[in-house]
Structure formats: C-alpha cells, structure tokens
Amino acid sequence: MNFYKQAADILDRLGKKEGSIKGLTLGNAEVTDKKRMYAVICETLKHNTTLSLVLQESKLLALEKKLTRSLALLLLHDLLLQSRGIQASDAWPMKQAVMRHKARLKAEFVKAKIKVGAKKDGLIEGEDELLLPRYVRVNLLMKTPQQVIDAFIADGWTFLPVPPSPPAPPPANTFHRDEHLDFMLVFPPKSDLHLHPLYVSGVLILQDKASCFPAAILAPPKNAYVIDGCAAPGNKTSQLAMGMGNGGKIIACDLDLRRLNILKRLTTKAGCTNITALNTSFLTLDTTTPDNSKVSHILLDPSCSGSGIINRLDHLVDAYAEEQEQATILETTTTGGAAERAAAEEKKKERLLSLGEFQVECVSKAMTFPNVRKISYSTCSIYAEENEHVVTTLLKKHWPTWKLTPRAKVLPTWHRRGYPSEVCDIPGLVATDEDRAKIADCVVRAVPGGPEGDLMNGFFVACFERVGKNSLPGLSPVWKGPSIGGIKRTHEEADEMDDTTTDAATEGTSPAKKKKKNKKKKKKSATTNSEETSVTAGDFASTAAGVGGEGGGVEDDEASGDDE
Amino acid sequence: MSGAQFENNNEVGVFAMLTNSYCLVAIGGSENFYSVFETELKDVIPIIHTSIAGTRIIGRLCVGNRHGLLVPSTTTDQELQHLRNSLPSTVAIQRVEERLSALGNVIACNDYVALVHPDLDRETEEIVADVLKVEVFRQTIADNVLVGSYCALSNQGGLVHPRTSIQDQDELSSLLQVPLVAGTVNRGSDVIGAGLLVNDWCAFAGLDTTSTELSVIEGIFKLQDQGPTAVVEDMRDSLVDSMV
Numbered sequence: 001m002n003f004y005k006q007a008a009d010i011l012d013r014l015g016k017k018e019g020s021i022k023g024l025t026l027g028n029a030e031v032t033d034k035k036r037m038y039a040v041i042c043e044t045l046k047h048n049t050t051l052s053l054v055l056q057e058s059k060l061l062a063l064e065k066k067l068t069r070s071l072a073l074l075l076l077h078d079l080l081l082q083s084r085g086i087q088a089s090d091a092w093p094m095k096q097a098v099m100r101h102k103a104r105l106k107a108e109f110v111k112a113k114i115k116v117g118a119k120k121d122g123l124i125e126g127e128d129e130l131l132l133p134r135y136v137r138v139n140l141l142m143k144t145p146q147q148v149i150d151a152f153i154a155d156g157w158t159f160l161p162v163p164p165s166p167p168a169p170p171p172a173n174t175f176h177r178d179e180h181l182d183f184m185l186v187f188p189p190k191s192d193l194h195l196h197p198l199y200v201s202g203v204l205i206l207q208d209k210a211s212c213f214p215a216a217i218l219a220p221p222k223n224a225y226v227i228d229g230c231a232a233p234g235n236k237t238s239q240l241a242m243g244m245g246n247g248g249k250i251i252a253c254d255l256d257l258r259r260l261n262i263l264k265r266l267t268t269k270a271g272c273t274n275i276t277a278l279n280t281s282f283l284t285l286d287t288t289t290p291d292n293s294k295v296s297h298i299l300l301d302p303s304c305s306g307s308g309i310i311n312r313l314d315h316l317v318d319a320y321a322e323e324q325e326q327a328t329i330l331e332t333t334t335t336g337g338a339a340e341r342a343a344a345e346e347k348k349k350e351r352l353l354s355l356g357e358f359q360v361e362c363v364s365k366a367m368t369f370p371n372v373r374k375i376s377y378s379t380c381s382i383y384a385e386e387n388e389h390v391v392t393t394l395l396k397k398h399w400p401t402w403k404l405t406p407r408a409k410v411l412p413t414w415h416r417r418g419y420p421s422e423v424c425d426i427p428g429l430v431a432t433d434e435d436r437a438k439i440a441d442c443v444v445r446a447v448p449g450g451p452e453g454d455l456m457n458g459f460f461v462a463c464f465e466r467v468g469k470n471s472l473p474g475l476s477p478v479w480k481g482p483s484i485g486g487i488k489r490t491h492e493e494a495d496e497m498d499d500t501t502t503d504a505a506t507e508g509t510s511p512a513k514k515k516k517k518n519k520k521k522k523k524k525s526a527t528t529n530s531e532e533t534s535v536t537a538g539d540f541a542s543t544a545a546g547v548g549g550e551g552g553g554v555e556d557d558e559a560s561g562d563d564e
Numbered sequence: 565m566s567g568a569q570f571e572n573n574n575e576v577g578v579f580a581m582l583t584n585s586y587c588l589v590a591i592g593g594s595e596n597f598y599s600v601f602e603t604e605l606k607d608v609i610p611i612i613h614t615s616i617a618g619t620r621i622i623g624r625l626c627v628g629n630r631h632g633l634l635v636p637s638t639t640t641d642q643e644l645q646h647l648r649n650s651l652p653s654t655v656a657i658q659r660v661e662e663r664l665s666a667l668g669n670v671i672a673c674n675d676y677v678a679l680v681h682p683d684l685d686r687e688t689e690e691i692v693a694d695v696l697k698v699e700v701f702r703q704t705i706a707d708n709v710l711v712g713s714y715c716a717l718s719n720q721g722g723l724v725h726p727r728t729s730i731q732d733q734d735e736l737s738s739l740l741q742v743p744l745v746a747g748t749v750n751r752g753s754d755v756i757g758a759g760l761l762v763n764d765w766c767a768f769a770g771l772d773t774t775s776t777e778l779s780v781i782e783g784i785f786k787l788q789d790q791g792p793t794a795v796v797e798d799m800r801d802s803l804v805d806s807m808v
Contacts, residue, residue: 063686103693104686107701114738 001088004074006031007040011070014041014317015324021045021317044077045316050116051076052323054108064097069327072098080109131189132310132455133169137205137212137235138183140242141271145183151198152185167455180414181212183242202269207235210308210380210446210459211301215239217410217444217463218376220297222247227292227369229253229282229300229362234263236299241272250275251291253282282362287369296373298366302359304379304386305352308458310448352385359390360397363464367398374405378461382448387460388422391443394464396426404442405463411444416454418443418462565778565787567771568600574750574770575758577716581623581668582761582768584675584719585630586651587611590620604766612650616643624668624758627712629675632656632695636665658695662688669712672757674719677740679703679711701739706732716749716760721784723747723762725754745784749773 010024018024025031025038044051051073055061060072067075075098078086088095098105138145152175153159160176169189170176178184186209187193198204215236220226222244228237231252240250250272254260257279267275278285282300285292325344359379366375377394379386395404407417418440423430430436448458570579570593579590580601587605589598591613601611616622617638626635632655635644639659647657662685664670670681671692678698680689693700705714706725714725722744724733737744749759750770761768762785769781782788 100690101686103690103700104702106693107699110699110739111701114735 001092001094003033003037004071004088004094007037007044007074008068008071010037010041011044011073011320012068014045015070015321017317017321040074040077042316043081044073045320047077047081048073048316048320048323050109050112051080052327053112053115054080054105057108057111058101058104060098060101060105063101067094067097069324076105079105131169132208132449132457133189134187134191134193135178135207135209135212135456136185136187136193137207137239138185139203139205139238139270140183141246142201142203145177145185148185148198148203149177169455178209180411181209181216184209184212202271205235205238205270207239208457210454210456211235212239213411213414213444213446213459213461214299214301214376214378215243217405217461218297218299218374220244220248220374224248224296225251225291225294226297226299227251227253227282227285227295227366229298229366230302231277232256232259232263234266236301237263237275238267238270238272240299241267241270241274244274246271246273248274249291251278251295252276253278253280253285255279255281283365285365293370295369296371298369298372298375299378300359300362300366300375301378301380302362304355304359304381305383306380308380308382308446308448308460310457349385352383356385356390356393359386360393363390363394364397367402367464373466375402375464376461377464378459380457380459382445382458382460384419384422387445387462388418388440388443389424391418391439391462392424392426392430395429395439398464399426399429400467402464403467404439405465407441410442410461410463414444416445416447417441418445418460565767565769565782566600566604567773568597568768569771570597574753574772575755576623576768576770577758577761578621578623580761580768581626581628582763582766583609583629584763585609585655586628586633588622588626588647589613590622591615592620600768604768610650610652612647614643614646614650623761624666624712627667627671627673627696628655629673629696629698630655631675631697632658634658634660634667634671634692634695636667637661638665656695658691660688660691667712668757669710672712672715672717673698674717674722674740674742676719677701677717679705679715679717679736679740681709681711683709703736703739705736713755713757716756716762717742718762718785719764720786721745723749723756723760723781723784725756727754743784745780747777747780747784749777749781751777 010028013019013024014021021038021041025041026034028034028037031037054076055069055072060076061067061069064072071094075086075094078084079098079102086095086098090096090099138148149159156173158174160170160174163176163179163186164170170186172188175185175187178186193199193204193206196204199206216239218226218240220240220243224244225248226240226244228240228250231237232254234252237250237252244250252260252263252267252275254263254277260277260279264277267277287293326341329341359377363375363377366372377390381387391404394402420433420436420440423436423439425431430439443460443462446456446459447453448456568576570576570590573579579593579597581588586609587601589601589611598611598613605611614622616625616635617640619625625638626633628634633647633651635647635657637659644657644659651657660667664681664684670684672679673692673696676698678692678696678700680692680700680702682702682704684702689700689702692698703711705711706728708714708725716723717740719742721742722736722740724736724744724746726746726748728736728744728746733744733746747756748754749756751772751774753759759770759773760781762781765787767781767785767787769778773781
C-alpha cells in the first residue's frame with residue numbers, strides 16, 4: 001500500500017519533470033524495494049498509452065473521486081498486466097475502488113488491445129523502434145584497438161571486417177570497427193559490457209559515437225593546455241586526455257559537485273593524469289591566470305535541450321509528462337485547452353531561445369582567453385535554435401577574428417552536415433545560398449536513431465578557429481604512439497597535407513611572417529626568430545615525412561593553416 | 565436443427581431458454597412443444613419447466629450459460645427455489661436488481677463472453693462477470709442497444725441482426741472470438757434472439773424459418789451432422805503432409 005503511494009508520488013514528480021526515472025527510483029534513499037519500484041515505474045510508463053485509454057473509456061476517475069490519476073495507472077497496470085494482481089490489502093479503499101470496476105476495466109483493456117491490433121500483452125506499445133548499437137571507445141592510454149579486438153575474438157565474438165550495409169546495428173555476438181573513428185568499436189544493441197573485465201579496468205569506455213566527435217574534431221596536440229568547459233561526467237575529458245597522451249594539462253570545470261566527483265572517478269579509472277577538476281562555472285574563469293593564459297584549445301559542450309538523445313526511458317517520461325499536462329488541461333479548462341497548449345508551445349520556444357543565448361555567452365567567453373586558437377562547440381540537440389543559429393550569432397559578433405574550421409579538417413568523411421536553410425545572413429560573410437551552403441558544410445550534424453538516422457544520438461558540432469594566429473611556441477614533436485587523432489582521412493587528404501608541409505619547409509619566410517604576429521615572439525630578435533622558425537619548419541618536414549596521415553593530423557593543421 | 569412452435573407462435577426464443585448444461589421451458593404449452601426439446605435433449609441435460617414472475621416469457625427475462633443463471637428481481641421466491649432445486653449443482657443462480665429487468669433482451673452471452681446493453685448498471689455488470697464467469701463488453705449491434713434480442717450466440721459462432729455492417733461484425737467477432745454472420749430467422753425476422761435457441765450441438769428455430777436461413781444457421785453454429793468425411797475434410801492438409 002505504501003509502495004503504491006510512493007510509486008504514485010514518483011510518477012507525479014516524473015510528470016513534472018523533477019528528475020529522471022533512475023534518479024527517483026534507484027537513487028532514492030526513501031524507496032525500500034528499489035528494483036521493484038524501478039520495474040513498476042518503467043512498465044507503467046511503457047504501457048501508459050493503453051492504460052490511459054482504458055482509464056478514459058471506463059471513466060474510472062469520474063466515478064471514484066478518491067483515486068488520483070497516477071495511482072489509478074499503477075493499480076490498473078498491476079490489475080491488468082500482472083498475473084498476481086494488485087498486491088495490497090483488500091481492505092484498502094483504493095484497491096476496493098478499482099476492484100469494483102474490475103469487469104469493466106478488463107473489458108476496456110481487451111478492446112484497447114484489439115484497437116491496437118496487439119496479439120499479446122507485450123506488444124501493446126508497438127514493435128520496438130530500431131535500437132542503437134552499443135558504441136565502445138578503446139582507451140588508447142592503456143591498449144591499442146587491435147589488442148582489444150583480439151581480446152574479444154578470444155572471448156568468442158565474431159569480428160566483422162566491414163560494417164553491415166545497409167547501415168544497421170551488428171547482429172548478435174558480432175562487432176566491428178567504426179568507419180569514422182578508428183578507436184571506436186561497435187557492438188550489438190543492448191550488449192551488457194559493464195561487468196566485462198576490460199571495462200572494469202578502464203580499457204573500454206562506454207561512450208556514444210556522437211559524443212566522441214567534439215574531442216576528435218578539436219584534437220589538441222600533446223602538450224597543449226585545454227579547457228573542458230562543461231566537463232562532467234567526463235567522457236569527453238578523458239577522450240581529450242587520451243588524444244594528448246596524458247601530456248599538457250586539461251582543466252575540467254563543472255558547477256555540479258556530485259557530477260564533478262563522478263568525473264574525477266571516471267577519469268582516474270581511465271588512467272588520465274593531466275586533468276585538473278574545478279567546481280566552478282566556466283563563465284567565471286579568470287583568463288589572466290598563468291594556466292588559463294596558456295590555454296590554446298577549448299571544448300564546450302554546454303547545457304542544451306537534450307532533444308537529440310535517444311533514451312527509451314526519457315521518451316517514456318516525456319510522453320507521460322506531456323500526457324499529464326494534456327489531461328490536466330482538459331480537466332481544468334472548458335474550452336478544450338487550445339490556449340493552454342499554445343502557451344506551452346510558447347514556453348518551449350522561449351526556453352530554446354534562452355538556451356541559445358547561454359550557449360553564445362559560453363563561446364564568447366571562450367574567445368576571450370588570450371592564447372586560445374580553437375574552440376569546439378557541441379550540443380546533443382536537433383534544434384537549429386541551439387545549433388546553426390548560435391553559430392551564426394557568434395560569427396556575426398566575432399568574424400573576422402574568428403572563423404569556422406573548414407570541412408576538410410572537421411570529419412571530412414562524415415556525410416551529414418548542417419542545414420543551409422538555418423544559416424542566417426551575416427554581413428560580409430554570408431549573403432548568397434552558396435555562402436550558406438559553405439558555412440553549413442563546416443559543421444557536423446547527426447540525426448538520432450535509424451534507419452534514416454545515423455544510428456546514434458542526435459548531435460551537432462561546430463569548430464571555431466582564430467584567423468591568422470596559428471602556432472604556439474614550444475610544441476613538441478608529434479605523438480608517435482598509437483593513433484589518437486583518430487580521424488580517418490582519405491588518400492587525397494593525406495597527399496594534400498604532405499604537399500603543404502613541404503611547402504612550409506621551403507618557404508621559410510611565410511611562417512616567419514605569421515609567427516611575428518604572435519604576441520609572445522614580439523620581443524625576440526629577427527635572427528633568432530628565423531632560426532627558430534627554420535628549426536620548427538624543419539621539424540615539420542621530417543615529422544610529416546615520418547608519419548602516415550593520421551597521427552600527424554595536429555601538426556599538419558598548423559602548417560596547412562598558414563596557407564589560408 | 566429442429567423447428568418448433570409454441571401455441572402456433574414461431575418465436576421459440578421467447579418461451580424457452582437453452583444452454584449447454586440445462587434448458588428452461590415455459591409452462592402452459594402443448595406437449596408437442598416439449599416433445600421437440602425432449603427428442604434432442606432428454607437424458608443429456610435437464611429440461612426444467614418454470615415460470616418467471618408468473619409469466620411465460622422466460623426466454624426474454626432470464627439469461628445464463630453453463631456456469632450460472634441470472635433472473636430478474638420480479639422472480640418470486642417459489643420460482644427461485646424451484647430453479648435452485650432443479651438446476652445442476654454446478655450452475656449458480658442469482659436474482660439481479662436491475663432497472664432493465666428483461667435480462668434476456670439486454671444481455672447476450674456464451675460460456676466465455678457476454679455482450680450487454682450500454683446502459684446496464686455497473687453493479688449488474690460485475691454480477692454478470694462473477695456469476696457467469698465471462699468477460700463483459702458494452703456494445704451495440706447494428707446501433708441497437710438490445711443486444712440480447714438481436715443476436716444469438718454460442719461457443720462456436722454467432723448470428724447477428726441482418727443490418728450489422730461488416731466493420732461492426734469484425735469488431736464484434738474480435739471481441740467475442742467467434743465467427744459471426746448477419747442473417748435472419750423465421751422468414752426474414754431480424755429479432756434473432758427471440759426466434760432462435762442455440763447451444764453447442766443443437767438449435768431450435770420457428771417453423772417458418774426458410775431452408776436458406778436454416779443452412780446459414782447450421783453453417784455458422786457448426787451444427788451439421790458431421791460424419792467421418794467431415795473429419796477428413798478438415799484435416800486433409802495435415803494428413804497429406806504427413807504422408808508426403
């Protein structure tokens with residue numbers, strides 16, 4: 001009885017979006033039987049549509065005034081879908097209220113099943129939508145992808161040399177490498193790897209492919225100083241550390257202390273040693289401290305509406321919350337609630353706009369760091385208000401100091417780019433449709449789910465880079481270990497980069513010219529300058545020759561950047 | 565499949581009631597009427613002569629299946645006692661307080677499912693579900709609320725009002741889980757419930773029923789005398805497969 005009351009309370013809170021299912025059930029200290037509570041809530045939400053239909057048709061709430069909607073849903077679920085029935089004392093008035101109408105409710109349930117065309121109870125809510133594959137990132141600080149692949153093959157998994165086509169999750173007991181990120185492995189949906197020894201030891205990290213994009217695009221070099229602006233729970237942070245081979249320094253900020261502690265735990269488990277966690281807001285960081293003034297790369301993944309995330313549980317909660325709203329609107333108004341619905345739409349739009357403003361503020365703050373060169377901005381949203389509109393607002397404010405990194409350096413093989421129609425006019429930069437298309441081509445989008453989608457969560461990434469300022473002193477030679485930039489490039493790309501690096505080596509003057517713009521070099525004499533630059537240019541030549549395509553990604557970035 | 569008349573009236577469903585475990589007939593009819601029933605049912609199920617509320621229209625006043633029998637509140641105590649004594653012990657009998665007291669007109673049922681008048685009391689609905697051990701659905705048939713009058717139902721099939729649309733038939737068929745057909749009885753009468761009595765192995769209609777109507781009834785309720793050839797027909801596919 002108490003159980004049902006607690007469950008009804010949790011449902012009410014979910015309806016008002018005051019938490020997540022897991023947080024309110026498994027993470028709730030007041031709940032004694034956590035697993036049962038979680039199961040009841042999930043199942044009730046899964047069958048919410050049918051149960052609400054039964055509730056409506058039988059007019060149970062109108063006849064039994066003492067029953068609240070959420071309690072009624074729970075009791076209906078247990079009565080209709082559980083063989084054991086409602087587990088409460090028969091003397092409980094709420095149970096009696098429901099049992100009085102047992103025949104009617106069962107009849108309405110059968111009718112609802114017929115309406116939906118379900119043959120068994122389990123299929124009431126329709127067939128499962130296409131499930132996302134389980135993406136796994138190999139922690140390159142500990143093992144190489146090939147070693148992990150061999151370990152799984154030894155475990156009995158079958159390795160597919162190419163991903164299935166047409167694009168689909170791999171079938172049971174098979175896996176393959178991701179075609180865009182070479183440190184990523186793709187497993188069948190619902191693969192449970194959280195007890196696997198490789199995961200427990202930190203070699204494998206369960207991270208969605210979409211959330212690997214920002215760090216792969218930012219690709220800071222080994223000894224750089226990097227800030228992760230909204231870091232918790234830390235998957236992108238540990239990916240940055242992996243890419244930098246634990247060199248340099250990563251400053252991870254987050255306002256939520258509990259989540260920051262999760263970040264500390266996860267990154268320690270992943271073997272990252274170059275991360276400093278700060279419990280502050282990114283917007284309040286002082287750009288003049290010695291550490292912060294050395295920062296050259298910033299990764300920003302600010303709060304967004306989360307509209308791209310596919311999480312079945314969230315879907316259920318959203319559907320339930322919306323229905324609650326509709327139901328209360330219908331109950332409290334006489335005109336059918338059209339005005340209230342419109343008001344709710346307005347609120348949603350306002351919320352998106354305010355999120356967009358916050359996101360612009362974050363990136364603008366990032367641009368104030370004295371030595372920052374590259375900023376990666378990403379959201380897990382599908383709305384243009386948080387994506388293309390934010391990018392165009394930023395370009396309007398900060399161009400020509402800042403520009404968008406072109407497609408060639410932002411996952412060139414990834415097919416889905418931004419929406420040109422959402423790119424607004426920018427005086428001096430964007431006027432024609434062709435300009436719009438070029439801008440849209442620089443950013444990366446992912447459409448959630450499949451089969452029309454990309455088999456991952458919805459996502460958006462844009463990379464800004466400072467115009468002109470392209471190098472920092474004291475960069476060490478390129479990381480020669482296992483590939484960490486992780487971005488596969490086509491053959492043409494690799495050739496193009498080789499060309500540009502050799503050009504940079506021969507034209508000793510142009511790097512020198514650009515480097516003079518660097519504030520820190522102003523004090524040095526011209527001769528030492530050219531010596532330095534010739535040394536570094538020479539480095540470029542030798543290292544570019546020594547590296548095949550991928551690992552040299554970062555250095556090549558600067559060299560080819562000179563020519564733009 | 566037999567034809568009968570009660571005092572020269574073809575509406576046999578009014579004066580008698582038939583289920584799989586008992587049969588009720590009204591008192592005061594001729595021996596011819598009773599002999600029709602006794603030919604088919606003697607020694608198979610008890611045939612009980614009774615009145616309800618002192619009337620002969622027992623088929624329209626009471627409703628039941630092999631699990632139970634429901635009688636209206638106007639039934640006298642003596643009649644109730646007589647029924648209790650005569651019915652097999654597996655059959656529960658219950659008197660129902662209901663505004664719509666002609667239960668035979670407002671409820672149509674077989675051993676698994678019942679259709680009721682949409683305005684039936686909830687309490688009565690619960691009693692129907694408990695006593696008759698059925699799933700109860702509020703439905704109309706061809707937009708007629710008197711479901712008991714306009715359909716005849718057995719565990720094998722059902723016959724409904726001739727103007728029932730195909731859509732309604734499909735809906736009803738999926739609710740009742742039996743095949744349905746729309747047809748008439750007693751030479752075009754659409755009051756099926758009054759004109760036809762049916763259980764799983766036999767049926768009685770008025771003498772006016774045409775042979776076409778009879779063949780439809782026999783088809784839907786699966787009443788033909790099925791000899792060994794019928795078995796072979798039904799099982800032909802599986803037999804051939806197994807030989808091959």
